[in-house]
Amino acid sequence: MHSLPLFLDPSSVRCVVVGGGEVATRKLRTLLDAGVNCRVVARVLHHELAQLVEEHSLDCERRPFRADDLEHVNLVIAATDDKEANLEIHRLAIEAGVWINAVDDLDHSSAIFPSIINRDPVTVAISTAGHSPTLARRLRARVETILSSGLGRLALYMGERRSGVGKALSDPRSRRDFWDSVLDGPIPDLVEAGRIREADEVLEDSMRGIRGSSRRGLVSLVGAGPGDPDLLTLKALECLQRADVVYYDNLISDQVLDRIRRDAKRVYVGKRRGVEGTIQQVINEMLVHDALAGLRVVRLKGGDPLIFGRGGEELEALKSADIEFEVVPGITAASGSAAIAGVPLTHRDVAHSVRFITAQVSAMSSDIDWEALVGERQTLVVYMGLSELAVVTQKLFEHGMDELTPVAVVSRASYHDQKVVTGTLSNIVGRVESNDVSGPATIIVGRVVALSRSPSKDS
Numbered sequence: 001m002h003s004l005p006l007f008l009d010p011s012s013v014r015c016v017v018v019g020g021g022e023v024a025t026r027k028l029r030t031l032l033d034a035g036v037n038c039r040v041v042a043r044v045l046h047h048e049l050a051q052l053v054e055e056h057s058l059d060c061e062r063r064p065f066r067a068d069d070l071e072h073v074n075l076v077i078a079a080t081d082d083k084e085a086n087l088e089i090h091r092l093a094i095e096a097g098v099w100i101n102a103v104d105d106l107d108h109s110s111a112i113f114p115s116i117i118n119r120d121p122v123t124v125a126i127s128t129a130g131h132s133p134t135l136a137r138r139l140r141a142r143v144e145t146i147l148s149s150g151l152g153r154l155a156l157y158m159g160e161r162r163s164g165v166g167k168a169l170s171d172p173r174s175r176r177d178f179w180d181s182v183l184d185g186p187i188p189d190l191v192e193a194g195r196i197r198e199a200d201e202v203l204e205d206s207m208r209g210i211r212g213s214s215r216r217g218l219v220s221l222v223g224a225g226p227g228d229p230d231l232l233t234l235k236a237l238e239c240l241q242r243a244d245v246v247y248y249d250n251l252i253s254d255q256v257l258d259r260i261r262r263d264a265k266r267v268y269v270g271k272r273r274g275v276e277g278t279i280q281q282v283i284n285e286m287l288v289h290d291a292l293a294g295l296r297v298v299r300l301k302g303g304d305p306l307i308f309g310r311g312g313e314e315l316e317a318l319k320s321a322d323i324e325f326e327v328v329p330g331i332t333a334a335s336g337s338a339a340i341a342g343v344p345l346t347h348r349d350v351a352h353s354v355r356f357i358t359a360q361v362s363a364m365s366s367d368i369d370w371e372a373l374v375g376e377r378q379t380l381v382v383y384m385g386l387s388e389l390a391v392v393t394q395k396l397f398e399h400g401m402d403e404l405t406p407v408a409v410v411s412r413a414s415y416h417d418q419k420v421v422t423g424t425l426s427n428i429v430g431r432v433e434s435n436d437v438s439g440p441a442t443i444i445v446g447r448v449v450a451l452s453r454s455p456s457k458d459s
């Protein structure tokens with residue numbers, strides 16, 4: 001991390017602002033608005049700064065900076081228009097262990113001012129560690145739009161009722177669930193509208209409801225999409241933020257794992273090359289066990305949980321143990337890969353249907369109806385097919401597919417090193433070999449591939 005965000009109690013900050021110009025005025029105003037104790041040392045005062053000094057009855061000395069100005073302060077703002085003087089303040093501040101913000105000089109600042117969104121007592125601070133104030137400003141504008149103006153009032157309301165709820169609900173998980181349900185219900189709107197008595201009535205009712213019921217676990221079977229966290233659904237994100245425990249496997253990217261609530265337990269249950277994974281039966285039992293213990297369990301699966309993900313077996317186990325569950329769909333690899341390659345999976349002229357198949361060894365047995373797969377005007381999407389590419393293309397050819405049928409292999413769709421290799425049924429194996437393609441990869445077969453939007457990316 002380039003910066004450590006740390007929220008300080010303003011009454012414990014004692015600051016001296018050195019300089020009397022416009023920039024010093026801006027910084028002083030920010031500090032005073034937050035309730036920081038400030039003094040000013042400046043040879044000349046900008047009229048607005050003089051006004052602030054008067055309004056807040058600040059101690060202000062009209063003279064150059066002296067080393068003893070750093071006594072009894074823990075923050076100094078070096079805002080003179082003399083670079084040498086600012087450097088000297090920096091040297092002395094570091095020596096004295098005082099935080100310094102040197103205006104427009106990152107290299108000589110041990111503390112910088114973030115971009116702030118103020119919904120007191122809620123404060124959102126954004127920093128790019130000084131790399132791009134413009135980016136920070138843009139982010140701030142974006143976040144502003146999603147935070148209601150009554151957020152501060154809601155935070156105060158919840159804060160004031162926290163100890164009462166704490167006494168009534170001693171179990172921390174029940175408490176967390178309770179506050180989550182408060183935020184999902186009518187209370188935020190009532191509080192923001194100033195209808196506090198009604199909000200309190202709803203709060204009391206909900207508390208009675210929770211006390212009267214034992215906590216029931218819930219298993220959410222969540223699709224994580226192909227890898228890019230921006231392709232998670234809002235509902236998936238919400239599940240990750242509320243989970244007590246998350247079971248995941250190796251199709252889940254680190255960036256998606258980063259979206260899990262910090263103190264949720266994470267359990268890896270996948271298979272890695274050469275390493276035996278947790279067997280399905282054991283996973284089913286773990287899900288049931290945690291749900292019976294009243295936990296919010298997330299079973300996180302790559303793509304969509306019900307497409308070649310063994311989600312069906314987990315659902316059966318949950319049903320037979322009478323566990324409450326929900327399924328949160330995700331963007332499956334076929335859609336993710338088609339989007340990356342710019343291939344429409346259906347097209348009114350060339351493909352009226354699309355089939356998803358898996359090329360796992362067990363699926364290569366004779367009960368695959370290859371003839372049905374080579375039909376005209378359809379798109380075939382093959383999952384888990386990279387290592388079986390030669391067999392799949394050979395079988396399709398033997399069952400009558402034209403050797404010139406276009407084929408795309410999309411590897412690591414939505415990752416930064418995603419790759420699209422295109423060719424035909426007869427030459428795709430060679431092209432994939434010479435392009436050093438790694439998994440996971442999805443194969444798309446059919447005339448739609450010729451409509452791919454980015455031939456320049458292909459080989």
Ligand SMILES: C[S@@+](CC[C@H](N)C(=O)[O-])C[C@H]1O[C@@H](n2cnc3c(N)ncnc32)[C@H](O)[C@@H]1O
Nearest residue numbers: 226303304309332333383384412413440441442
């Ligand atoms: C066990 S299946 C899981 C499929 C998943 N449930 C879905 O809906 O996408 C794994 C296969 O999904 C495909 N796959 C998963 N993530 C992918 C990605 N980012 N790019 C391309 N293919 C991917 C590959 O064919 C891989 O072998």
